[in-house]
Amino acid sequence: MKLSIFDDYADLSYQVARIIYEQVRSKPGSVICLASGDTPLLAYNLFTVLLKHTPVVSPHFTLVGLDEWIGISPENKGSCSYFLHRNIIDPLLLPPEQVRLFNAMTPDPEQECRLMDEFIQSKGGIDLMIVGIGMNGHIGFNEPGVSPGLRSHVIALDETTRTVGQKYFTGAATLTKGITLGLKYLLEAKTAVLFASGEGKAPIVKAALEGEINTGVPASLMRKHPGGRVMLDRRAASLLTPGT
Numbered sequence: 001m002k003l004s005i006f007d008d009y010a011d012l013s014y015q016v017a018r019i020i021y022e023q024v025r026s027k028p029g030s031v032i033c034l035a036s037g038d039t040p041l042l043a044y045n046l047f048t049v050l051l052k053h054t055p056v057v058s059p060h061f062t063l064v065g066l067d068e069w070i071g072i073s074p075e076n077k078g079s080c081s082y083f084l085h086r087n088i089i090d091p092l093l094l095p096p097e098q099v100r101l102f103n104a105m106t107p108d109p110e111q112e113c114r115l116m117d118e119f120i121q122s123k124g125g126i127d128l129m130i131v132g133i134g135m136n137g138h139i140g141f142n143e144p145g146v147s148p149g150l151r152s153h154v155i156a157l158d159e160t161t162r163t164v165g166q167k168y169f170t171g172a173a174t175l176t177k178g179i180t181l182g183l184k185y186l187l188e189a190k191t192a193v194l195f196a197s198g199e200g201k202a203p204i205v206k207a208a209l210e211g212e213i214n215t216g217v218p219a220s221l222m223r224k225h226p227g228g229r230v231m232l233d234r235r236a237a238s239l240l241t242p243g244t
């Protein structure tokens with residue numbers, strides 16, 4: 001795993017945007033898995049600008065959504081689906097065949113997990129995963145204590161996730177379960193980038209990078225990834241022990 005620290009959110013976001021752009025440029029047909037949330041907003045917007053203004057020979061890549069709130073419809077502005085449509089899929093006019101998002105409204109979420117796993121397998125696995133870190137150290141909806149060997153799965157959301165997750169919704173949302181790609185995908189992805197911004201993330205970033213490596217803090221598993229990159233702005237890195 002490689003750690004990089006950037007001056008501020010804008011610089012960090014630009015570097016993450018470049019990584020996504022380079023992936024698309026260097027390997028036509030890349031499979032890219034993207035998280036939602038506040039952190040990636042600018043990176044995704046910069047990526048769409050880069051791709052529009054510096055077109056690549058073959059812009060065809062497959063976008064896989066990392067996770068979704070069970071029972072929240074894609075029309076809901078707080079859903080991961082809405083976020084990815086608004087910030088990547090719609091600006092780039094990605095056709096449906098290049099996009100695979102979890103259907104969290106399905107009556108059979110277990111079947112939805114199997115379909116997602118089959119889809120990813122049919123594409124040959126994930127080339128690049130871009131993830132954030134939750135206030136409890138989660139990645140996607142891989143909550144503390146999750147098994148590291150899981151692929152797509154349904155999981156009960158941690159109290160922290162249920163509370164913090166309200167920030168994405170305009171009214172009170174009932175958040176109980178999530179559907180998510182598992183940590184096995186993170187560890188198998190050719191490249192995995194975890195990025196974080198702001199001093200609010202500094203304590204959990206420190207725990208992930210300096211504490212024990214186990215799923216008590218799921219993001220600590222990034223340290224086992226040979227192609228893993230943790231990218232932070234100075235504020236998110238502010239509690240790290242110098243020399244980490």
Ligand code: F6R
Nearest residue numbers: 035036037038039132133134140
């Ligand atoms: C969302 C997701 C979550 C977020 C994490 C950080 O798709 O996978 O794990 O990445 O909760 O969220 P923000 O960026 O809003 O702080």
